[in-house]
Amino acid sequence: MSIKVVSFDVFGTVVDWFSTIEREARALNLPVPADQFALTWRQGYLTAITRVLSGEAPWALIDDIHYQILEEMLARFGIDDLDEDRKRHLNLAWHRLDPWPDSSAALYRLKSRFNTCTLSNGNLSLLEDLARHGDLPWSDVLSAETFGTFKPDPKVYLGAAETFQVKPEQVLMVATHQEDLEAARAAGLRTAYVKRPLEYGPTGPAKQFSEDHDFLAEDMLDLAEQLGC
Template identity: 45%
Template sequence: MTIRALVFDVFGTLVDWRSGVAREAARLVGPLAPNLDAGAFADAWRDRYQPSMERVRSGERPFVDLDTLQAESLPGVLAGLGIEGVAADVRAELVQAWHRLDAWPEVPDALVRLRTRFFLAPVSNGHVRLMVDLARRNGLPFDAILGAGYSRDYKPKPALYRDAAAAFGLAPEEVLMVAAHSNDLAAAARHGLSTAHIARPHEHGPAGGETGPSVLVTHAASDLADLADRLGC
């Protein structure tokens, strides 16, 4: 079937979360912790991302948005790094770091190209306001905001992938899930979506990132511009 919509993972695929969080940590926490390793701070916070969402996915707690989960996990991150005395207003500003991430360099122009032929939307664990802030900051031309805020759950729960197709009135195979994470693409494929892997070898800084998919995908691209080429945009 012809692809008619592209839906995107955002953190790591479209935006560089590690550099952005590290930048804001250096600005906000650095004055209190002169020896701060800002990259390690970003990594430690990200390490709490999946465990915090799992409590929602498992039904242990009702759905709350990602800002709430990030705010709840932040004190443990600070304590684990031995950082004390971070005021409540600074902690709140740190949570907003996730709203001020920068896109990978080729992403805005590639999305403009892709939008000439396809509907575009994020299917992210970020909520609607978070996605809107990232879109406005980076000039990301989405047609809709889907994902956790729309489906009231977190990937890889089935609702997020099924709702993405239903929102556009399309069959699942007419929707291409685009991500830099093979596990996300495997989940999308289980629910009938077509899949495209984007290599992000620098997503985790020194720890690297996926240079290619570890699962069968419809397309494997070196970046989003390469995917636009492959899709004839």
């Protein structure tokens, strides 16, 4: 097999952001449905990334972007009783996201045969905290922060190949987001789609996926099996 490196999107693919953020919002008894709060925060992140890539907004760490979105959300929902410490703690919920049940075991299996790495828009400290929290045994932690730009900029995908000194086609990009995989494929990487039907929660929008990838997996353990691990 020509694949040398298996790189991963993290939010939604490896960790379950929705359940964790919903739980943290519910614990604060916020005057807004916890599921709505989680989905709104995530949508704000996606909008912010688009603005940075278009040049409308300056580069910033995801932690700072998340905090700015949080401040906007609190104002929108009329929540004014969270002090600075509680806001900072809530913002760091993104460092405490729980992994999907199959993620840790699958990564141990994959690491036995391949170099594995994050390839995420999350900043390095966030990704390192997630690795400790979820027992995610990466060979290396790579981030948009590493390359100074966000996915889907091709510099991020090509940067993974350069880091491990392999050809782009020797890097497999694993994600549950079609647009991420399309950008990786355009940069020359191979692609694997992992189904995460509950990424947006049990009542969230249905996810669309394409079978036009090198691998299509029910979860990460299925992917490890397909890769001979």
